Amino acid sequence: MLQNMTHAVNSCRLVSLDVEAMFPSIPTQTAISLIRTQLRDNRDALSDVTCLKPDAVADLLNISIQNCHAVIQDGDKERWFRQTTGLAMGKSYSPVVADLYMGHWEADLELLAANCGGRVHAFCRYADDYLVLFEGSDDILSTWVNQLNSKDSSINVTTDLEVNRQLPYLDICITRRDDKFCTKVYRKSCNTNQVPAFSSYTETRYLRAAIRSDCTRAIRYCSSMRDRQQELDFIRQKFHHHGYPRSFIDSAIQKTRTDLRLKARALPAPPSANSHPAPVRVSVPFAGPLFYQLKREASKIGIQLVSKPSVTIGSLLCSKAKHHLPKLQQSNVIYRIECSCQRGPVDNGIIPRS
Structure with a gap:
């Protein structure tokens, strides 16, 4: 997106919007209503994955959201809590529901900016972080953000403005230079650059993977060869400081470069000399x-x-603290049920008529 916005480099500024506590702030009933409407509009796609009707799916989602419980062991007693607002961060459906609602919330984002006298050239969102190319004065920007916060009382956004034509977004540092945007790896000031020591009690492939992950990020994020080389030199120094041999580091970096080059050219990896079936x-x-x-x-x-x-x-810290659901309350289990007619136990969960 940034590479295609060269015409707006000098006329706009970079702004980062952050949604405060997004999951707990999502108005669940409004989100379920939106999901119910979208499911009805996409009945054909829904029928490919389930036989349930749109209303049934939405009702089941509502039941799950309204009955999200947590258990804390307080000595010999259990304290039960039920979440009353927002989405639980540990639920698998929470990111999907939040994404659908935020897509609805941001629908008139550009229109509100135009009404304030500004202009949004482009914007994107990853989870709860927005990157916006905004054109307008500080007063216009402040008015626009206030209107965004007044749209929904439960959704509140904070802003970060670029400093010296630079703005960090996630783990990328974006810089405006002349007529283009440049990117490189960004690290927070609290970053300690800690990596597993080469002498740590672990398999070698995990140590090699630590180098390759940093190297992949450097190659993908750095838009200039100078920044890329500086980042690779930093990676070499960082891992060598933790006891990694130079040859081991250079081998991992070279392997990463080769794999990314083949992937960019959509070429298959070179075949191995000794081909064997999958182990x-x-x-x-x-x-x-x-x-x-x-x-x-x-x-x-x-x-x-x-x-x-x-x-x-x-396993040391959480094995005893985590609450385990009793087996009789677990799903996908066939229970042995005592029949009320006093005829004896019945297996497979089937109770005969008395």
Whole structure:
């Protein structure tokens, strides 16, 4: 989008809008009403995935939203809480519902700017973060933001303006230079640049993946060769500071460059000299050098071993704190039900008539 907006580089400014507490602020009843309407307008597409009617899907969604509970273990007692407003951040449908509602909320975003005397050349949104190319004075921008906040009492946005023709958006730093936008990797001031030490007790492929993820971001985000080279040099220094050999770092960077180049040209990866059928993957605890020996022997019989940590922080801290639902309250389970006619137990959840 930025590359196609060269005509607006000098006439507009970059503005970032952030929706405060988006998930808890979504008006659920309005969102369900919008979803119900869209489901009715797309009956044919809905029928391809379910036999339920649009109203039934919307009603089920409403039941799930209105009955979102959390349990906290307080000593020997359990404290139950029910969420009364907004969407739960842990639900799988929450991002979809929030996205549909925010699409409705932003429909007249450009019209409101025009009514205030400004102009929105383009805008995009990722989750709750907007990037806007805005043309207008500070007073016009302030009036426009106030109108956005008055649209819905539950939705409130804050603004960040560019400084010295630069604006960070997510993990990208956008700069206006001459007649084009330039981008590079952005790091917050609180970033500590911590990575797994090369001597850490983990499989080598995870260490290599840490380098490749940083390298991929540098190649994709940096629009100039100078910024890209500076970022790659920074990656080399960062990982070398944590004990990574230079040859190991350079090998991972070169492999990343090759893979991205082939992907950009839509070319398949070069075939391996030794073609074998897809191996069977087995996950086992990581055991240091012994794991690599076992991995080599297993590969000879077509088994690929994948390491996993034997003990994780989550298993140590959350195993006892997390509330577990009793089995009789779980779904997708066939229960053994005692018949009220006193004829004895009946299996498979089928109760005969008494």
